[in-house]
Amino acid sequence: MTEGVVRSLGSGRFLDWGAMGAQGTAGGILVCWDKRSLSLLEMEVGQFSISCRLRNVEDGLVWIFTGVYGPFARKDRETLWEELGAIRGIWDDPWCLGGDFNITLSQWERSRQGHLNGAMRRFAQVANDLDLLDLPLQEGLFSWSGGRNNQSWARLDRFLGVVQCRLPRPTSDHFPILLKGGGLSRGPSPFRFENMWLKTEGFKELLRDWWQGAGGRGRASFRLASKLKAMKEKIKAWNREVFGRLEVNKSSALQQVEFWDRVEDERGLTVGETELKNEAKENFKKWVLLEETHWRQVSRELWLKEGDKNTGFFHRMANAHWRNNSVDRIKINGVEVAEEQEVREGIVNAFQHQLSEEPGWRADIEGLHLQCLNHNEAEALELPFTEEEIHLALMEMNGNKAPGPDGFTMAFWQFYWDFVKEEVLELFKEFYDQNSFAKSFNTTFLVLIPKKGGAEDLGDFRPISLLGGLYKLLAKVLANRLKLVIGKVVSADQNAFVKGRQILDASLIANEVVDYWQKRKEQGLVCKLDIEKAFDSINWNFLMKVMTKMGFGSHWLAWIWWCISSATFSILVNGTPAGFFPNSRGLRQGDPISPYLFILGMEVLSALINRAVEGGFISGCRLHGSGGIEMNVSHLLFADDTIIFCEARKEYMTYLSWILAWSEAASGLKINLAKSELIPMGEVADLEDMAVELGCRVGVLPSKHLGLPLGAHHKALSMWDGVEERMRRRLALWKRQYLSKGGRITLIKSTLASIPIYQLSLFRMPKSVVKRLEKFQRDFLWGGGSLERKIHLIN
Template sequence: MASAHRRHNAMDRIKVNGEWLVEEQEVREGVVNSFQQLLTEDMGWQADIGSIPVGCISLQEAKSLETPFAENEIHSALMEMNGDKAPGPDGFTVAFWQDAWDFAKEEIMEMFKEFHEHSSFVKSLNNTFLVLIPKKSGAENLGDFRPISLVGGLYKLLAKVLANRLKKVIGKVVSIAQNAFEKGRQILDASLIANEVIDSWQKRKEKGLICKLDIEKAYDSINWKFLMKVLQKMGFGPKWMGWMWSCVSSAKFSILVNGVPAGFFPSTRGLRQGDPLSPYLFVMGMEVLDVLIRRAVEGGYLSGCNIRGGSRTSLNISHLFFADDTIVFCEASKEQVSHLSWILFWFEAASGLRINLAKSEIIPIGDVEDILELAAELGGRVGSLPSHYLGLPLGVPNRATSMWDGVEERIRRRLALWKRQYISKGGRITLIKSTLASLPIYKLSIFRMPKSVAKRVEKTQRDFLWGGGNLEGKWIWRFACEKNNFWNQVITTKYGQEDYGWRPKKVRGAAGVGVWKEIMKESDWCWENLAFIDGKGSKIKFWKDRWCTDIPLSQCFNQLFVLAVHRDATIEEMWDQDSGQGDWKLVFVRDFNDWEMDMVGELLHTLRGYRPSLEDDSVVWRQGRNGIFKIKEAYRLLDKPNVTVFPARRIWVDRVPTKVCFFAWEATWGKVLTLDRLQLRGVHLPNCCFLCGCEEENVNHILLHCIVTRALWDIIFGLIDVKWVLPETVKETLISWRGSFVGKKRKKI
């Protein structure tokens, strides 16, 4: 298998700068020279970013980044790392250092102490292998390969510790328009916002432009001095900046060509894909472009798109970033495209990041007559909707089935490969669960699959075997919890919110291309499985929300709720702080009858121990152990069993081989090919049990009631000291397998 992969990925020839290199030595030299040139800084004019206002961390936060490294901090970072990643030039994987921690921790701590005091380490630790991964099948040009850095284990540990510190403060300096590498932000957020922007433009019948920009060799071409200026403006201290400079500038590279290192050279620009620090440094560099676009919007040079809902509030969205994937929204005018072009030119002069015009495109919204002229002004090509952004559909009507064609085609391609082989039913189930079922998950995280598509996918899987609502629900959970995220602000502005901001309002009007209306179809079941933890109580309804019981008090004590005066009051409003140590203000429209007093007492008993505090109200997921929404738990909730009792949990057991589970499943349904079923299929054989020779063979006889089988059952029952009469069928046996004898002895057997 390894030899086959090596032959498949062999670089026998390569096209560099339009010229084919065939000889082995030519290929090695050509690849090395190209990357050496790519990672060498151009000595040209560099724009000054001194007047650009970026976010800044506090002096206290800057000092906290420079504190001495603690042993538990380093060990924790080491254990977080994936030990199976390929090693760097030193040959030691992270797994080695994890296993050798007790033996090597003193030397590792000494290395960190040296780095803290002198901002340096042994230079050989930062030697790097560059491995070239094909971006597509049949890659020929050098540009068709993605360079991934294999750094040494100890340097990766150092960078991981620094990255863990950096990500604690990066939210202070990176704007909400950047959706990458910041806790609480996801790649799906940008896709959701982009589709809602297009939906707003189309429903208002306004013209606009979407500029999808691709940054050429983004990580490899960013200027180090530019990064240091950005860090300085963001308030990072001199020691931290010295650490960053040491990490990025001390690297030396060898290129792995057909598994053999070629060349050994330093670099003067760029960040390494594979270095834990690189993503965070890159998004901080992109913050300069974010500021430039925001200032252009404030000055009226770019307009963006104004999201408006039922209220008078509006929210302007001019751009979205996910690492180097950039999308800009502007007016369909030559002036605005020209201003954007100048912004990109200035940003390139400052940072070294150049827009790849061949891969960038300008997409018109509405009838834009001079679109070719606008594309020429920017330098990109003309695109159209529907398109793709971050691997997800952009501008596709959310009920269109065509967006799922790619998923269905990928499933069919996988099946075409598997059908060439003989695979048992147990093996087929394993492939369906491990591979086919996961193919649509990324798209299902934001788009609802139409029933017609779901039926086709299920039929494809069934055909292979025999011859999604839980993902959208997470958005409802996130809306209640993540109030400061950009996507939440977009949805709140466009559609509004209710219940003190815990949930969005229902979406009304035509479907369009916005995805939120479809997501809201999954809101009810998710909301029913959320509960509140009372703090101040200012955002929780006393009667109508779940906070002290599994169901709202209005349902627990319906007769009292009908009599309540303040049915929509919050917990805070129902609490009388002036009454001694505080008490509940329960006001009803009339006095209680004698038979209602027990109910009042039960209500007061329920409320005992609950009182408002100074903390904020919060929401929890009721189906999980720690109160956090989990896709797996939501799936189990939605995957309700059939009305017919079926012993699924006694058949599909994790520790039992799949083929054994599948046999038990077939036996439960009476589908095992015993002699009676073979006769039904036209096989002419006498039906006589091969074990006892007395009775006709069927699944219940051969597994339960045959005298030979009964002898085996008697042995098992004797081992666990149980007397039990076996039921008539296999299904009844599995359903009944939960008597008083079910315990440790049975589990051991």
């Protein structure tokens, strides 16, 4: 057994394991556990068993698990019993054994009962001597089938001393046996509006009555906040007392269907009974659909529509997301913390510091020229909000996205707009008149999403903000206004979030520059910059100065200031809120207005570079096109991805370092020079000195820029390795899920087929790569997963 084989099971970065090797084609045991729940103390590997001494992470309980693959030959069984006796001799802790013992405890555990033989007696004696209790197997009598036409059945597989049940058997001659135990502890979860309630008959009328009956005092936002609080309590009580538990209701409905099936097996049904049976079936279908809607919302797999019998898939993906995002231990500033309370406090303290502005001098940008809005464009941003634009923004939003602290999904506001709109419009009017709203609408949950597999350091997680629904709607309306004029003030060097510009423009131009230098064998430098925690560190006063210089009006500035400065944060650690604190810098990833504000701030860096080029302090790359057209490309920006081109001269690196230092002093955006790199074009003398001057490392071509190859030969097969790996990794993940054929087709169309499209926009795919990618998709569609193979009906 190898690490690679174990990792191919796709169990995530928290997997730990031990193994006993096979003997030819027989035997072999793999024991896996989740490191967040269990820690390994000791391990003993025998000829027919592997024993692990484990400690529960939650309560510190030490116990033993032994995996067994029993020998078939009678003479070898004594070796197994001796191994088990030795384990009890060296460790005196609670013990659980499980596996294929290749022997039954009694003749009753065989379909052809026969008689109680010496081997059975010996097995029972060993279990008794070791104080192991055998409990009845649930969901079936036997765990193995074989012999001629699979007519022989026996219970060869078991756990001793624990509750167990038999699971379905897809292909093996053994049924899997489930050991029922505890799991990772989750704290109390915040209220979340369930979109399945939208499908419940009569629920809309209930909500309308509750909404109209709820009152409040004060300004519009306070009244609305009071209404939402009352609604939350009403909904929770209704869910508890009327709607009930989803799984219980579904089970009850299924029992009704099974009851009428049994009656029909015994005799014919009357007309009335037939109607009752049909009603029972419809009731069961209703609960199945509601269950699917629930798990789709929790799983966040929104590409797949409900109603195609993919509940199992949604359920597994929801659990997989939770496992992947959960944090049991983490390194913060190089120090690892593992105790639950220490993890929570450490994460909160780290983000509280990260989102706090450090006092000090800020460079002035007053003398810098920035493009400006005209009077009409600035006035259009400050017009009164209309019902039409608010409703349009609302319907553009995804109703299934995770809600913020208020718990209400956007689907709630979309579905009940006809009777909630009056209060929402009053909120917008208050914001327009007073430049503010109740701060409770701007509370935020920060969720930590791993940037990579095996994330251990806090820096390996990306903080995503979950916002309250009403604030998110307001920010969406502001963003819709801003994106109409942002192209007027953002230079052509920026390609992100501006209408008519796209990410491929930046990648295409970057590759054109590199190709131009390579063909002419000219010397040059490509500087790829990494901005450290870009969204979290931008200075608010800097943003206000930038927008003022760009001609934004005072009303607009007041709105933006309130949106970014009135926020408060709690960190969701394993699904439970921790901490409550304000911020004094940064923009929230997940806020609809944040990307547009950020590129306004990045315009200062772009203007500084352009000014340096005009003054001869940085050269750029002069591209000569057809017809004598000449264009100087000095830099390209896409949000916080920055790439700079210049001639290979040390003084240029000195000037560039000054520009970056000035930009940081003005904006708070710090270049992470340890992750930035200087890539030479041609034979560049004194390259190391130039890298030291700038403070970054030396890189090589081919490289990556915005997820696409940079400087790679267009026929190189290796440039497609990343595409193949992403598709293979996605398939490895999805193959262990139980998607219907319709779901697999949808996945191929919406996700898998789009993986190579981005790179195909610039590069031609070799035929050999095309064939491999097509085979991945065919195998996924027709193979039905990793447990079975099917004939490919279409080539």
